[in-house]
Amino acid sequence: MTPPTETKTPARATTTATTKTTKTPAQATKAVTLLDVATRAGVDRSVVSRVLRDDPRLNIREETRERVLEAVRALDYRPNALARSLRTRRADTYGLLIPDFGNPVYASIIQGAESAAIARDCVLMTGSVGAGAEQAAHHLDVIGRGRVDGLLLAGDHTDRAQLDELDRRGIPWLLVNRRLPRARRWVVLDDEEAAGLAVRHLIGLGHERIAHVAGPRDADTARRRMRGWRTAMRAAGLATPARAVVVSDYTPEGGARATRELLARAERPTAVLVANVAAAIGTLSAAAEAGVRVPEELSVVAVHDLPLAAVLRPALTTVRTPLERLGARAIELLASTAPDAPIEEVVDGELELVERASTAPPAASS
Amino acid sequence: MTPPTETKTPARATTTATTKTTKTPAQATKAVTLLDVATRAGVDRSVVSRVLRDDPRLNIREETRERVLEAVRALDYRPNALARSLRTRRADTYGLLIPDFGNPVYASIIQGAESAAIARDCVLMTGSVGAGAEQAAHHLDVIGRGRVDGLLLAGDHTDRAQLDELDRRGIPWLLVNRRLPRARRWVVLDDEEAAGLAVRHLIGLGHERIAHVAGPRDADTARRRMRGWRTAMRAAGLATPARAVVVSDYTPEGGARATRELLARAERPTAVLVANVAAAIGTLSAAAEAGVRVPEELSVVAVHDLPLAAVLRPALTTVRTPLERLGARAIELLASTAPDAPIEEVVDGELELVERASTAPPAASS
DNA sequence: TTGACCTAGACAAACGATTGTCTTGTGTTA
DNA sequence: TAACACAAGACAATCGTTTGTCTAGGTCAA
Numbered sequence: 001m002t003p004p005t006e007t008k009t010p011a012r013a014t015t016t017a018t019t020k021t022t023k024t025p026a027q028a029t030k031a032v033t034l035l036d037v038a039t040r041a042g043v044d045r046s047v048v049s050r051v052l053r054d055d056p057r058l059n060i061r062e063e064t065r066e067r068v069l070e071a072v073r074a075l076d077y078r079p080n081a082l083a084r085s086l087r088t089r090r091a092d093t094y095g096l097l098i099p100d101f102g103n104p105v106y107a108s109i110i111q112g113a114e115s116a117a118i119a120r121d122c123v124l125m126t127g128s129v130g131a132g133a134e135q136a137a138h139h140l141d142v143i144g145r146g147r148v149d150g151l152l153l154a155g156d157h158t159d160r161a162q163l164d165e166l167d168r169r170g171i172p173w174l175l176v177n178r179r180l181p182r183a184r185r186w187v188v189l190d191d192e193e194a195a196g197l198a199v200r201h202l203i204g205l206g207h208e209r210i211a212h213v214a215g216p217r218d219a220d221t222a223r224r225r226m227r228g229w230r231t232a233m234r235a236a237g238l239a240t241p242a243r244a245v246v247v248s249d250y251t252p253e254g255g256a257r258a259t260r261e262l263l264a265r266a267e268r269p270t271a272v273l274v275a276n277v278a279a280a281i282g283t284l285s286a287a288a289e290a291g292v293r294v295p296e297e298l299s300v301v302a303v304h305d306l307p308l309a310a311v312l313r314p315a316l317t318t319v320r321t322p323l324e325r326l327g328a329r330a331i332e333l334l335a336s337t338a339p340d341a342p343i344e345e346v347v348d349g350e351l352e353l354v355e356r357a358s359t360a361p362p363a364a365s366s
Numbered sequence: 367m368t369p370p371t372e373t374k375t376p377a378r379a380t381t382t383a384t385t386k387t388t389k390t391p392a393q394a395t396k397a398v399t400l401l402d403v404a405t406r407a408g409v410d411r412s413v414v415s416r417v418l419r420d421d422p423r424l425n426i427r428e429e430t431r432e433r434v435l436e437a438v439r440a441l442d443y444r445p446n447a448l449a450r451s452l453r454t455r456r457a458d459t460y461g462l463l464i465p466d467f468g469n470p471v472y473a474s475i476i477q478g479a480e481s482a483a484i485a486r487d488c489v490l491m492t493g494s495v496g497a498g499a500e501q502a503a504h505h506l507d508v509i510g511r512g513r514v515d516g517l518l519l520a521g522d523h524t525d526r527a528q529l530d531e532l533d534r535r536g537i538p539w540l541l542v543n544r545r546l547p548r549a550r551r552w553v554v555l556d557d558e559e560a561a562g563l564a565v566r567h568l569i570g571l572g573h574e575r576i577a578h579v580a581g582p583r584d585a586d587t588a589r590r591r592m593r594g595w596r597t598a599m600r601a602a603g604l605a606t607p608a609r610a611v612v613v614s615d616y617t618p619e620g621g622a623r624a625t626r627e628l629l630a631r632a633e634r635p636t637a638v639l640v641a642n643v644a645a646a647i648g649t650l651s652a653a654a655e656a657g658v659r660v661p662e663e664l665s666v667v668a669v670h671d672l673p674l675a676a677v678l679r680p681a682l683t684t685v686r687t688p689l690e691r692l693g694a695r696a697i698e699l700l701a702s703t704a705p706d707a708p709i710e711e712v713v714d715g716e717l718e719l720v721e722r723a724s725t726a727p728p729a730a731s732s
Numbered sequence: 733t734t735g736a737c738c739t740a741g742a743c744a745a746a747c748g749a750t751t752g753t754c755t756t757g758t759g760t761t762a
Numbered sequence: 763t764a765a766c767a768c769a770a771g772a773c774a775a776t777c778g779t780t781t782g783t784c785t786a787g788g789t790c791a792a
Contacts, residue, residue: 031512031536033778044742049780057781059740081511082457083778086448086747101473101480102673110467114494118504123513125491128480138484145447146397146748147489170397252677281677288679307468311618311647313654313679399748410772415750423751425770449748452777512778736790743784754773761766 032077041071048072052079085146094331095148096126096176097139099155103250103278104306105323109154109176112327120335122149129157136162144169150334152176154327156219172339176330179220184342187330191221191303194319194351195228195273198301201317201353202271203236206361207299211244211269213258213283215276219250225275225303244269248279255282256289263290263298270362271299277306280316284358295360305354314357322350398443407437414438418445451512460697461514462492462542463505465521469616469644470672471689475520475542478693486701488515495523502528510535516700518542520693522585538705542696545586550708553696557587557669560685560717561594561639564667567683567719568637569602571727573665577610577635579624579649581642585616591641591669610635614645621648622655629656629664636728637665643672646682650724661726671720680723688716 038045043064050058051068071077085091096113098106110126117124125148127139136157143151151166154176163183166173175186202210212229215222226245233240243265248258255274259282262272274280280302287294294300294314302309305320326347333343404411409430416424417434437443451457462479464472476492483490491514493505502523509517517532520542529549532539541552568576578595581588592611599606609631614624621640625648628635640646646668653660660666660680668675671686692713699709 031778034780035778045779046743046781047741050741053780055781059738061740064740078507078511080452080778081508081513082448082452083512083747084780086446086452086749086777087779087781089747091448101467101476102470104468104470107467107473111494114467115501118501123491123508124493125489127490128477130477135481135484141444142447142489145444146449147447252673256677281674285677285679307618308647308674311622311651313651397748400750401748411749412751412773413771416771419750421751425768427770430770446748449777450750452748452779453750455777733792735792738789739787741785743782745782746780748777750776752773752775755771756769757771758769759767762764 031080032075033080034077037068037071037075037077040075041068043068091147091149092122093148094122094124094334095139095143095151096124096327097136097151097153097155097157098126098128099157100130101128104308105250105276105278105304106154108306108323109327109330112324112329113152113331114327115324116328116331120331122331122335124331129155140165143171150174150339152327152330152334154178154330156216170339172334172337174330174334174343177221177326184344187326187333187343187345187347188221188224189321189323189326190346190348190351191224192228192231194303194321195225195275196232197351197353198273198303198319199229199232200236201301201355202273202299202359203232203238205271205299205359207271208238208362209244209267209269209271210238211246211262211272213255213262213272213274213279214245214247215279216249217247222247222275225273229273243267248275250276250278252278252282252285255279256286257282259283259286260290263287263292269298271301271359274300274302277302277304277309277316277318280318281308281312284312284314284316295358296363299359299362301353301359309354310356312358317356317359318354320350320352320354322347325350397446398441399446400443403434403437403441403443406441407434409434457513457515458488459514460488460490460700461505461509461517462490463502463517463519463521463523464492464494465523466496467494470674471616471642471644471670472520474672474689475693475696478690478695479518479697480693481690482694482697486697488697488701490697495521506531509537516540516705518693518696518700520544520696522582536705538700538703540696540700540709543587543692550710553692553699553709553711553713554587554590555687555689555692556712556714556717557590558594558597560669560687561591561641562598563717563719564639564669564685565595565598566602567667567721568639568665568725569598569604571637571665571725573637573728574604575610575633575635575637576604577612577628577638579621579628579638579640579645580611580613581645582615583613588613588641591639595639609633614641616642616644618644618648618651621645622652623648625649625652626656629653629658635664637667637725640666640668643668643670643675643682643684646684647674647678650678650680650682661724662729665725665728667719667725675720676722678724683722683725684720686716686718686720688713691716 034045034048038048048068051065114124129136150172152174179186214226230240246258246262248254274283283300287298292298301317303319305318309316309318329347337343400411400414404414414434417431480490495502516538518540543554545552580592596606612624612628614620640649649666653664658664667683669685671684675682675684695713703709
């Protein structure tokens, strides 16, 4: 393994771990640097760097290149990311801010973003904002210290002021699954079509009184899904009265509350489109509580498909959305677009109705 | 705002964003550096650094200190984290590897770790490993490039060889919610007691035939929960025959499969302890499928409480575990312990039975 | 034989912060 | 008034890479 020409090789290159270094708190074993490799190969460190980066301006004999690569292998050298980033002014890191790790919808987005980042040889730093603004402040602060090349903002936190702040600091950002008035950088799903698909499924089954448990008023996705519901209903000649809509949030509790309200109303719907799968869990729960059978008395369909939907009782009919692709596309767009160029993209394709047990034709009785 | 002594103040310090810089791809606006601040305050940059870090070896006139701080504020200076880390050899960043973002149990751990990291003024980089080993390899590679001060390993991926590799590279690691034979660095929950608590609850309700849907054979948590089940049963003088146990995994599908198997057996149990809340979803599902009513014919209790448990039908009785504290404690231990010192900690307290609708006394008929 | 021109690398200046060591001026003491 | 101490900062090396520019030696043609 070790070539005869070795001069300054640290003992660390052996395979057995040298764990008995109680002193130093951080890096126990000193890391291998370019200089170590260069010394061993008998060249300048710039040569090593250029060999590794395939710099076309380097002229090198095949024999020397081999020697360099051999030294790299022997020492198990890997470049220090911090030093490189400092020099190149690229962190090869992207940030992703989400409201909450517990939300499975964002879990899918993270997965997609992570894969895309890995594919670009970058890393992803995901932070949750939660309710408290102080956590958001910490993340934005950290990000302002040169640690990321750009920031993905998923969910309904950030406001215009924060975007301005990011602009001022020269940090490219992109809204994910969300739009904001004067912010022309976003990537979203085709929420309107997703809702429409669900409604047409219900209409196809024979439903006419189709209610909508909508998302939060200020959520952009909620507005688009509501529009999809309305458009599909009208296209079929069905009425969309105000009483057919209950505003809720994207949580099981919110969905349950909204559904209770809906079921208490005079003219009960025979089907309901729930704007989000998490809220639909609450809908199933509230229906069971009220003794309303699903799907016999109430068909339920929700936007977003998740593994969870299949194991609920009854198994939930959903519209599958390309959440992972959304996350992946977000990274790609952020990485490949100039920081001040507008990005306005609807991730296409892959919308599909996943029919399970929660939808059925309405009962014969009108 | 701007003092009269200004000499080299960049125009960038004004409030309106200078967004029209289509040229530069990365950092549109050049970042403020120590030198900028120093020049403005009329001192050396070392002075600025020392003022900001409260270096006790710095002697400075109050008046000068004020001038420095004023310049820092005026320019909205924030230190470059990369440069600092390069110099100090501390990244102020910790890594966390989990199997899958979709798993809500890990979501809680992440939340806890994130809060603890923020409290220490660090950042957390969370990566998922998933099924593919190549993603794990990417993460471990990235981590080896000096980007993190330590690594939290949650879940059942990493093997001994990878730990050795980390040791060799001098990267401190800590197993979270898991132990491994020759790895004396872990922090876990009191799984045995959690399982015992659940079993005693069932026994208190009058159950005697209490089955156990266990976790994977090679999962350390699964073994400890099984031991808790067995110990509590025996303490009450109840039998723990092999047929009362079905091994499964921590997914709804696995839980459903195991439960179907269990329900098909000759002597059906009146209650079941499911090792994990996700698997318990499958249990409920399989019971409903088989026409077995919960809790009338089968009581179900699971380890780990999550918001989800409350909205299932029937609402699931669980044992609440301090998952967030587990994550938080992991960061604290990793940050405050020498890299080669052993860490063997069971996060204490906070175990609590959350009684909901899925448990009840057994039916009168034996 | 003297430029001209390659080839194969060497040199050195960044990137932005931290930190050990010097220097300068002022006051104090002997 | 010479020696000294101290206050208040200045200097400069360093962390590990990247990258623009140089140079020593060789080859080739005129």
